[in-house]
Amino acid sequence: MHLYPFLTGALACLITSSYAAATVTASEQYDVVEQLQRVPDGWVQGSRPQPSMLMQFRLAIRQPRAHEFEQLVMKIATPGNELYGQHMKRDDVKAFLQPTAESSEAVLSWLQSEDVSENLIDVDGDWVKFIVPVKQAEKMLNTTFYIFHDEENSGYRVRTLEYSVPHHVHKHVQLIQPTTHFGRMKPQRSWVFDYEEIEAPNRDVVDCSSYVTPDCLRQLYRLDDFTATPDPRNKLGISGYLEQYARYDDLEGFLQQYAPNMTDGNFTVQSINGGMNEQSSDDDSTEASLDIQYGIALAYNVPTIFFTTGGRGPLVPDLSQPDANDSSNEPYLEQLQYLLNLPDEDLPSVLSTSYGENEQTLPESYTNTTCSLFAQLGARGVSIIFSSGDEGVGSTCLTNDGTNQTRFNPIYPASCPFVTAVGGTYDINPEKAISFSSGGFSERFSRPSYQDQAVSSYLSHLGDTWKGLYNPEGRGFPDVAAQSHSFIVQDHGKFIQVDGTSASAPTFAAIIADLNSVRLSNNKSTLGFLNPWIYSLNGSGFTDIVDGAMSDLKTFISQLHKDLELRKLDHAVEVLSQAKRALLQQNALFPSTSLSPQVHAQAREILELGAITSLRLMQPPDFTRYYQQLQPFYDLEREVERSETTASYKEVLKTSQRSKITGLYLLLLLSSGDTSQFHTVLEGLIVEASLKGYSVEDDPFIKYPVELERSLMEGSYDKVWRATKSSEVPTEDFGLFSDVLVGTIRREIADCSEQAYQYLPISNAKNLLFLDSEGAVVEFAQERGWTLKDGNIYFPAQVDAEAGQPAEKGIGFTSATIIQNTIGYARELETIV
Structure with a gap:
């Protein structure tokens, strides 16, 4: 998981205000040409580029006859018009769209006033190409450039969120790039289907279906x-x-x-x-x-x-010795x-x-x-x-x-x-x-x-x-x-x-x-x-496509199961994105009685597979969102189950993974120390089970997190450790939380040990911290900042609860989060009492 996207959203206002950073004298007035409200999704702002890095810019001068030209293009392309098929020559197009002398002169005079070298300016009709270092570009455009990282494609761009030009030039400028164009151009190949090598069929026997x-x-x-x-x-x-x-x-x-x-x-x-x-x-x-x-x-x-x-x-790596031609991605x-x-x-x-x-x-x-x-x-x-x-x-x-x-x-x-x-x-x-x-x-x-x-x-x-x-x-x-x-x-x-x-x-x-x-x-x-x-032509010569739509939910479900089985999680994310759009088109992203039982079941299954995918990608916030999206589906199913019209929903209820998803959510809450929400969800399950005449612990998916929570409350950490290593773990997805729970326990024991002991033999710490070897103890001690000497671990006299604690990989929660959740639960209990 990356922290940057969250910081980007939180600091959007601060970031935007920093782009107009160049100093402008009181006599100068700059007008904004282009402005983005925030960093585009998927991009993370990084450091500043080298001031000496060369950038190649393209400036488009406004065309006074642009609208008239578009009307002319329509006439040339419209059958029956007297100009139909009379295509223009290159020089005719250039002459038609030539900018005014005033506009050209204003732009070139501005570049000259900014000391842009004449041999680095190339004029081609309504386009002007020029090359300047970053430092000079920031002054000219009254902006600040940054290096932005594309998280999806691991690429980099030198860009800004806003740029301006002097007031007297503004009306003549259509655009200047590369500045605010981040871009993520990609081939239009579907991610719904795999691209696997095939045994090429012989030409004579190919089945075109x-x-x-x-x-x-x-x-x-x-x-x-x-x-x-x-x-x-x-x-x-x-x-x-x-x-x-x-x-x-x-x-x-x-x-x-x-x-x-x-x-x-x-x-x-x-x-x-x-x-x-x-x-x-x-x-x-x-x-x-x-x-x-x-x-x-x-x-x-x-x-x-x-x-x-x-x-x-x-x-x-190229920024220290840049090539201006590489600075443009247009x-x-x-x-x-x-x-x-x-x-x-x-x-x-x-x-x-x-x-x-x-x-x-x-x-x-x-x-x-x-x-x-x-x-x-x-x-x-x-x-x-x-x-x-x-x-x-x-x-x-x-x-x-x-x-x-x-x-x-x-x-x-x-x-x-x-x-x-x-x-x-x-x-x-x-x-x-x-x-x-x-x-x-x-x-x-x-x-x-x-x-x-x-x-x-x-x-x-x-x-x-x-x-x-x-x-x-x-x-x-x-x-x-x-x-x-x-x-x-x-x-x-x-x-x-x-x-x-x-x-x-x-x-x-x-x-x-x-x-x-x-x-x-x-x-x-x-x-x-x-x-x-x-x-x-009004359709003449063409086939009117009236069947099919963006609605083949079975295909999405089949591909998602395949991706999860093969652990192709990145591909599963792409498929989920398309599947949710298909659900939105069918008004099936939210359940209603107007949905057919089949579509209801398919929509719910897609969201359940999304929850599993996000969990395996170690993304708790995404899993939580899927869990919340699923609740209206589960609520509607319970209502229908209680009604007399259950026949058509029998198959729907059979395929539900509600117990598994709910059990995983309980385990997630337990791992984060959110005991309050854990019991809120559990109480609802207990009431529902009692109305049906059975115990909530009859369900193995619910029983597992309930027993773990009971052991944690008792302080029986050894029971928790054994449970996470035993056959009691319902599925491999529940096993994803084993290291998290043990890690939570290990940190709590470590915190207590720091307060209770001045030192502890390494051999004792191995069993106390549920570690497999003394080498693992040494590594953990070093991460905590403990002192190792003569086979013992020496604890600092006063250690901040958060100091020296490395970030957990995957699904992890800080002690601060766990403590905050625990205190909240205690306050609720106090209120009840």
């Missing part, structure tokens, strides 16, 4: 034996990030196995921002392998380009600006990207700016395809604005109205929506006119369901969907099974590349920005 291969997709989407006509105007681009490398030997092996008539299919590589395509790396390349293999197999003869983009935050900005600067003939006509992140975690100026860049690519005839995400309606379904309100969390860039978002399906006849596929409504972008009719119809059918959990006026996504389950992929010479909208995106992108081939052969333009065309 069990596995997906290029042949299955060609048959399902009626590509059959279609082969594109090579044309330099039609190229398929595949985005590569996060050190994902497309391997030539894996592509060759995959094509030999599943597309033997296409074995000459290949791809070229374009490096952006130092991106590489290592062929000898042992790192996982599943994402790149998936995208390249299916892109080429489905769009055979279309030139395919792997755009590998470098860029992560600076690693701590892969979308790097890739987009690279593509927009390409000559028209070098642009891909289709770009498939299988990455995304939670929209609310990104600065609004960042999403607005990058979405505008996607629009610029669309204007030049590029179809931008993004996977919709694999997090259902949201990763946490909580807002990150400090209020922690329940709210669906859309995925960006899928939520940008100028990209085509592809959701996930599975099965063949009929094709169904898969449980993990993300979708919803943007909180940042309003609904575009091209989807007014479709979204209005959907919302009318939806009614008040989930009202208040999403933005009905926002851009709805995904726009289309494709297969996303059980794709066979070769990576590092092995065949594996892959799931996720990461598979859907290249599948759909390849089909668009094939359509472009047909259009070009008929003297038409490439499709470019797709969405107005897609929605204008």
Whole structure:
């Protein structure tokens, strides 16, 4: 367990106020450009970076004709409009969006006044790139930078929560990054299913209801034996990030196995921002392998380009000798600006990207700016395809604005109205929506006119369901969907099974590349920005997916049992996150009589498995939250059990793990010294048992903690020690508390010994402290700060109750906590007396 996240929340106000740390003279006025209310979830603030560390910044100058440009893009992409298909040239786009001379001059004059070296400034239309040391950047932006640690991915970023610019410059600046963009971009591969190596089935005997291969997709989407006509105007681009490398030997092996008539299919590589395509790396390349293999197999003869983009935050060991290029982790900005600067003939006509992140975690100026860049690519005839995400309606379904309100969390860039978002399906006849596929409504972008009719119809059918959990006026996504389950992929010479909208995106992108081939052969333009065309078809040419939803609770339960059995606890946490979102969608996160008995049982089982998972991860607060969430389910079951309508709930009651969860909770309370709450829970159980005519100790899950508590109250510590080592322990999960209880006893005995004795022979201490060897006694004594001499332990005359006590690993509680709980219980007893 980490202490930092709790400190971060408690000190949020202090931290935020420290960012505007640079001294500003009275004559200067700085206006805030971007501000975050708190450190984003999952990040921990660390130390300050070296003042001399170089950072590369990108500054976007405001565009006076931005809205007019977006309207023009819509006209170019809308069938029936006189401008349809008349894609713009690179220089035309730059000229249209050129900032005013006033804005450009104001920004450059400001940089010069801040002594930014002229040879470290690069101007490209409405973008200015400059490099300065951290110390200088803090002065320029009136802020303070810190090193932040990403607990999920163990990465580091140099970032701030707020930055400003002088008042006279503020109106000209759209954004400056990297500053407030933390980002956690990741491939959209589902965690619900495992990625295990499989025995690759022969192409001729593949069952398309069990596995997906290029042949299955060609048959399902009626590509059959279609082969594109090579044309330099039609190229398929595949985005590569996060050190994902497309391997030539894996592509060759995959094509030999599943597309033997296409074995000459290949791809070229374009490096952006130092991106590489290592062929000898042992790192996982599943994402790149998936995208390249299916892109080429489905769009055979279309030139395919792997755009590998470098860029992560600076690693701590590199901060003393920094490379400014490493200080930027804006892969979308790097890739987009690279593509927009390409000559028209070098642009891909289709770009498939299988990455995304939670929209609310990104600065609004960042999403607005990058979405505008996607629009610029669309204007030049590029179809931008993004996977919709694999997090259902949201990763946490909580807002990150400090209020922690329940709210669906859309995925960006899928939520940008100028990209085509592809959701996930599975099965063949009929094709169904898969449980993990993300979708919803943007909180940042309003609904575009091209989807007014479709979204209005959907919302009318939806009614008040989930009202208040999403933005009905926002851009709805995904726009289309494709297969996303059980794709066979070769990576590092092995065949594996892959799931996720990461598979859907290249599948759909390849089909668009094939359509472009047909259009070009008929003297038409490439499709470019797709969405107005897609929605204008009113479903013609598409299959309406009406079955399935984010509701396959049995799949979640099965996977959770498997993860717990294999002790894959981190994977179980990911599955639990998706399972709880599915429960929220079905209004099943809280029990009610309107739920069917089956859904009630599944919801309760998911929460019970969550409790077990958190316990095995040694996270008592999480276990307690699950226990509390389960109480309404257990209460409703008791009510139904007492009523006459019990027939349909018999199976529900059979599968309940209430006794086990309650017994574990009692043991947790006992381990923390919370005797008051222990007896409160126990008294309720005793009353319930007496009404049914049996003793609470007839239940082995309850009997075990009750007997331990009785021995503790008697001071019979040897009984407790023997009980934790005996066959009386009901299950292995109860055994997790053995070391904790013995540790609690050991500390109490140690505290008493310090007060009662001046010294104690080591041999006596071994038995007294329930330790296995004299070596263990020596180690414990050293941790306590005791003196060892001549075979004896000498205790300090006065030792603070907390001094010298090391933190327990796993489920641990300090003496202060135990003492506080014990005193509270004594006060309650005194009140009763």
